[in-house]
Amino acid sequence: MRAANRWLIPVIMAGGLFGQQPTNWTAGEDHQNMMDQLGIKALRPGPSGNESAPNHANYDEATANPFPVLPDALTLKNGKKVTTPAMWWNQRRPEIVEDFEREVLGRVPKNVPKVTWTVTNTVTAMIGSRPVIGKQLVGHVDNSSYPLISVEIQMTLVTPADATGPVPVMMMFGGGGLPGVAPANGKAPPAPAPGADPPATQQLIAHGWGYASINPGSIQADNGAGLTKAIVGLVNKGQPRKPDDWGSLRAWAWGAARGLDYLEADKAVDAKKVGIEGVSRYGKAALVTMAFDTRFAVVLVGSSGEGGAKLHRRNWGEAVENLTGSGEYHWMAGTFMKYGAAEATFGSKNAGDLPVDAHELIALCAPRPTFISYGVPEKGDAKWLDHQGSYMAAVAAGPVFRLLGAKDLGTSDDYNKEKMPAVNVSMLDGQLAWRQHDGGHTDGPNWKYFIPWADKFLKRP
Numbered sequence: 001m002r003a004a005n006r007w008l009i010p011v012i013m014a015g016g017l018f019g020q021q022p023t024n025w026t027a028g029e030d031h032q033n034m035m036d037q038l039g040i041k042a043l044r045p046g047p048s049g050n051e052s053a054p055n056h057a058n059y060d061e062a063t064a065n066p067f068p069v070l071p072d073a074l075t076l077k078n079g080k081k082v083t084t085p086a087m088w089w090n091q092r093r094p095e096i097v098e099d100f101e102r103e104v105l106g107r108v109p110k111n112v113p114k115v116t117w118t119v120t121n122t123v124t125a126m127i128g129s130r131p132v133i134g135k136q137l138v139g140h141v142d143n144s145s146y147p148l149i150s151v152e153i154q155m156t157l158v159t160p161a162d163a164t165g166p167v168p169v170m171m172m173f174g175g176g177g178l179p180g181v182a183p184a185n186g187k188a189p190p191a192p193a194p195g196a197d198p199p200a201t202q203q204l205i206a207h208g209w210g211y212a213s214i215n216p217g218s219i220q221a222d223n224g225a226g227l228t229k230a231i232v233g234l235v236n237k238g239q240p241r242k243p244d245d246w247g248s249l250r251a252w253a254w255g256a257a258r259g260l261d262y263l264e265a266d267k268a269v270d271a272k273k274v275g276i277e278g279v280s281r282y283g284k285a286a287l288v289t290m291a292f293d294t295r296f297a298v299v300l301v302g303s304s305g306e307g308g309a310k311l312h313r314r315n316w317g318e319a320v321e322n323l324t325g326s327g328e329y330h331w332m333a334g335t336f337m338k339y340g341a342a343e344a345t346f347g348s349k350n351a352g353d354l355p356v357d358a359h360e361l362i363a364l365c366a367p368r369p370t371f372i373s374y375g376v377p378e379k380g381d382a383k384w385l386d387h388q389g390s391y392m393a394a395v396a397a398g399p400v401f402r403l404l405g406a407k408d409l410g411t412s413d414d415y416n417k418e419k420m421p422a423v424n425v426s427m428l429d430g431q432l433a434w435r436q437h438d439g440g441h442t443d444g445p446n447w448k449y450f451i452p453w454a455d456k457f458l459k460r461p
Contacts, residue, residue: 022238027224
């Protein structure tokens with residue numbers, strides 16, 4: 001009898017005392033649940049990236065701007081113009097943040113648990129010709145409220161060993177390991193091609209920076225089935241999201257902010273000069289991180305496209321409907337699905353009904369240095385990403401940078417007429433910067449421009 005009773009405790013813990021087991025849905029089931037919550041009967045299908053498909057994406061500039069008037073970043077909801085920095089910080093910026101949280105990206109819950117960081121390994125190594133110190137870090141998220149889900153944020157920090165004081169650090173979304181330590185898969189990263197730029201990590205160390213790599217998958221899965229797990233699932237005790245709950249982009253940004261919490265306590269780091277970087281979906285996450293956490297000092301947004309620097313209102317390449325379908329909806333709040341609705345209890349909505357757009361996400365970064373980076377379609381940075389639409393968003397964000405005493409791209413404010421500059425033409429004179437390099441779906445070729453630009457605006461010698 002006594003032996004049998006020993007097994008009752010774990011059974012009770014798993015099933016009763018700490019709540020029910022996490023919901024184990026497919027992405028399709030979770031997506032349908034959100035449609036039901038919102039009263040959506042049918043969504044419009046997103047355009048196809050296959051140009052020979054019947055529903056292929058639009059690439060005709062003549063029909064690319066069905067909603068040519070963007071929400072004015074410097075007009076309050078009551079119609080008053082924003083004319084001072086105080087009006088921006090105290091009135092307009094909170095309005096824009098609220099719209100993004102309620103309708104686009106979701107809210108970080110007020111009861112999100114605390115994170116405790118531990119250094120699990122320290123190494124010395126060489127990067128290029130410079131000695132470095134690497135630290136492997138784990139951020140344990142307090143799961144005492146729901147022990148059935150554990151979240152351990154994985155991050156590495158690498159700083160020059162010969163630094164004479166705290167160094168600036170670029171945090172990068174990815175899964176980079178410790179220098180000099182074989183990766184878990186046993187495969188060394190590929191060597192740069194002859195004549196290619198050194199890796200970003202080597203360039204940063206050579207310029208006296210450090211870098212941190214944070215693993216987004218250790219924060220939140222990049223799929224809809226994962227929304228009842230990881231940090232989103234932990235806070236919801238394994239149950240499905242409510243419509244304005246955060247999606248993966250906001251969760252990754254939250255994780256990066258917790259990484260910055262650690263960096264603020266590390267004496268090797270100049271915590272006032274920590275930047276954030278990412279490419280593709282992690283370019284979206286880098287922009288969201290910078291927009292919502294004003295402690296980050298600088299951002300490099302690589303090839304971010306729809307949900308990042310690209311205007312939602314543009315009919316070019318990837319569209320809102322691609323982000324409301326079951327493949328990518330998990331990046332956003334559930335409420336965002338309303339804007340892909342063809343038939344619903346509220347009627348139908350489209351991109352033109354959104355209260356905000358990408359230019360305002362960029363504007364939330366002002367006046368801090370914000371570098372928008374793209375490659376070229378010929379090398380794999382697909383037309384799908386809408387380079388021109390992203391440039392228009394940067395132009396439209398310009399007035400906010402100027403209001404706050406920063407320099408914008410130096411163009412007119414007419415985002416419908418301003419055309420993207422030629423490939424490899426740098427627009428790096430201001431805190432708002434743009435550069436389209438001649439490489440592919442990467443920001444690699446822009447690091448050699450980004451680092452001196454960031455040094456200039458962070459006032460590094």
